[in-house]
Amino acid sequence: MAASEAVLQVVCGSSSYDFHNVRSNKSKGFNTRKRSSVHVQAQLSSRPFRASKGKRVFHGTDKLESLVCNCKRVESVNGDTNNNHEGAPSKLDKIQNSGSLDEIVTDSTRHGEAMGLDVAVKHNNGGFTSKDKLHIDGLSRDSLNKVSGNSIEDEAWDLLRSSIVYYCNNPIGTIAANDPSSTVILNYDQVFIRDFVPSGIAFLLKGEYDIVRNFILHTLQLQSWEKTMDCHSPGQGLMPASFKVRTILLDGDDAATEDVLDPDFGEAAIGRVAPVDSGLWWIILLRAYGKCTGDLSVQERVDVQTGIKMILKLCLADGFDMFPTLLVTDGSCMIDRRMGIHGHPLEIQALFYSALLCAREMLTPEDGSADLIRALNNRLVALSFHIREYYWIDMRKVNEIYRYKTEEYSYDAVNKFNIYPEQIPPWLVEFMPSKGGYLIGNLQPAHMDFRFFSLGNLWSIVSSLATAEQSHAILDLIEAKWAELVADMPFKICYPALDGQEWRIITGSDPKNNPWSYHNGGSWPTLLWQLTVACIKMNRADIASKAVQVAERRISKDKWPEYYDTKRARFIGKQARLFQTWSIAGYLVAKQLLANPDAAKFLTNEEDSELINALSCMISANPRRRKRGRKKQSFIV
Ligand code: GLC
Numbered sequence: 001m002a003a004s005e006a007v008l009q010v011v012c013g014s015s016s017y018d019f020h021n022v023r024s025n026k027s028k029g030f031n032t033r034k035r036s037s038v039h040v041q042a043q044l045s046s047r048p049f050r051a052s053k054g055k056r057v058f059h060g061t062d063k064l065e066s067l068v069c070n071c072k073r074v075e076s077v078n079g080d081t082n083n084n085h086e087g088a089p090s091k092l093d094k095i096q097n098s099g100s101l102d103e104i105v106t107d108s109t110r111h112g113e114a115m116g117l118d119v120a121v122k123h124n125n126g127g128f129t130s131k132d133k134l135h136i137d138g139l140s141r142d143s144l145n146k147v148s149g150n151s152i153e154d155e156a157w158d159l160l161r162s163s164i165v166y167y168c169n170n171p172i173g174t175i176a177a178n179d180p181s182s183t184v185i186l187n188y189d190q191v192f193i194r195d196f197v198p199s200g201i202a203f204l205l206k207g208e209y210d211i212v213r214n215f216i217l218h219t220l221q222l223q224s225w226e227k228t229m230d231c232h233s234p235g236q237g238l239m240p241a242s243f244k245v246r247t248i249l250l251d252g253d254d255a256a257t258e259d260v261l262d263p264d265f266g267e268a269a270i271g272r273v274a275p276v277d278s279g280l281w282w283i284i285l286l287r288a289y290g291k292c293t294g295d296l297s298v299q300e301r302v303d304v305q306t307g308i309k310m311i312l313k314l315c316l317a318d319g320f321d322m323f324p325t326l327l328v329t330d331g332s333c334m335i336d337r338r339m340g341i342h343g344h345p346l347e348i349q350a351l352f353y354s355a356l357l358c359a360r361e362m363l364t365p366e367d368g369s370a371d372l373i374r375a376l377n378n379r380l381v382a383l384s385f386h387i388r389e390y391y392w393i394d395m396r397k398v399n400e401i402y403r404y405k406t407e408e409y410s411y412d413a414v415n416k417f418n419i420y421p422e423q424i425p426p427w428l429v430e431f432m433p434s435k436g437g438y439l440i441g442n443l444q445p446a447h448m449d450f451r452f453f454s455l456g457n458l459w460s461i462v463s464s465l466a467t468a469e470q471s472h473a474i475l476d477l478i479e480a481k482w483a484e485l486v487a488d489m490p491f492k493i494c495y496p497a498l499d500g501q502e503w504r505i506i507t508g509s510d511p512k513n514n515p516w517s518y519h520n521g522g523s524w525p526t527l528l529w530q531l532t533v534a535c536i537k538m539n540r541a542d543i544a545s546k547a548v549q550v551a552e553r554r555i556s557k558d559k560w561p562e563y564y565d566t567k568r569a570r571f572i573g574k575q576a577r578l579f580q581t582w583s584i585a586g587y588l589v590a591k592q593l594l595a596n597p598d599a600a601k602f603l604t605n606e607e608d609s610e611l612i613n614a615l616s617c618m619i620s621a622n623p624r625r626r627k628r629g630r631k632k633q634s635f636i637v
Pocket of ligand 1: 195333335336
């Protein structure tokens, strides 16, 4: 090993974890998720707590508070392991500061630098912990040395790689944003589960599997955390919204460090929102990992199987619900602030449906799982019926709602949810094209949220929650409403924005969610990848290509913002982070999939014929429907 590499390398206590040895072991019947068998050693010290950057990290005597990996630094030649890049601006710094790749290529060629290898990955704001050198598993030095052209894609890859976060010297995820100009970091220095999904897919499609495998297995360990919010513990299957890797010096030994994984289940998040989507995305990524790599050993592991079941049990638990849709609080998904999406928001339902299908594919049949699989199948049928039937609107349906009778008390009511036609907003009359339609944002008693939410609609196509006909109609609408949904930057998170009194009441006067900004009608480049998967699935990749071309006009010049503001997405978002990783990864995945459309199959779910059969059996066996056939008089009170 070259001296310079030795200087940089941080050696992890090698016996501290070994994922490869945790195999499916049904015959032994033990569950490797028990804390005692977690391979990353948990620190159970008697230290009371340590304050770190304002956050208390307890190392309680009886509580597992953080995953700890003890690391020992290899002595450096000059004794300095941290700042070896000082004085030599990294390639990332140069991209961030100049925005010009040409200059960097010339510069690094002149100095004979290995492109991409010399990137200092420490956040300029001191935000995230990483090792001092890029060690990208499965990535040959040659591919990194490849001198980049000045393509946006090359720049995106460099930026994506420089966002990698390491845990005990292994890549484990990507930081949410790496914006040197931002003075307020908040939690953008963390690895977000939902944000990592496009990064993970980009790496999978590139043949770099280890980072995804590490991410899946480490987040799995965080799942069984003891999490509390003011003495209340949320369900055990919950996955964190994000986690942070912190490297801390070990007490009394200034040559030794430990890496600590510090998850946030919403206990610290703004508004204390529960990340319902995290576990669903985790299942979707796990299935994509298996499909892309052909390595099913990860999903077959006992601990992974248990993790899948814990998420399912949490989602399938009985409650007071009358609907098969998942009941959640406001801000429980990509829109993680108050935006009036409490109840049964479409995004969660689409991810739920997708995760149920993916889980069904991966669950290994065993004695104890029959009930769970039965519950899962029943839910799939009921959920798809409910969404296809009650969330769908097009011209015909809007007209039907417009003529609804209300106050129907009967089993056979046409207006089941007692929707008052006055709810139809004026904008909808303009927005609804004569050809096309979409799934509404939310449905509750006496309430239809008619807003168009992009991710929910796109993922309903991807997962086949929408019928093929509905899926085409959603894409028809996107084409017809290009100026509203794409305009100068794909893709509007929702349409339209809440304004005036509605904005005041629904967002709680949230200035970050001003009309046509952020979650309230802002435009998010990351949505490009979901758009691309949906378009490829429906054999309409041209729509996605067009959107990518729109993005390419400015996304790199604008430094990869998190979101854009204004009705036509003309301005970089007021509070948008620059160098937002999922904007970068979303673009890359779109490009990769357009170049290799077959790969979209790792992410899509095909319409399930068994499910369709079950659906029609269920409908014909429904006593309410039979009653309707017999034209029995209903009781009106
Ligand atoms: C914002 C987004 C959220 C994302 C996070 C990190 O809060 O709303 O979806 O996960 O930033 O990028």
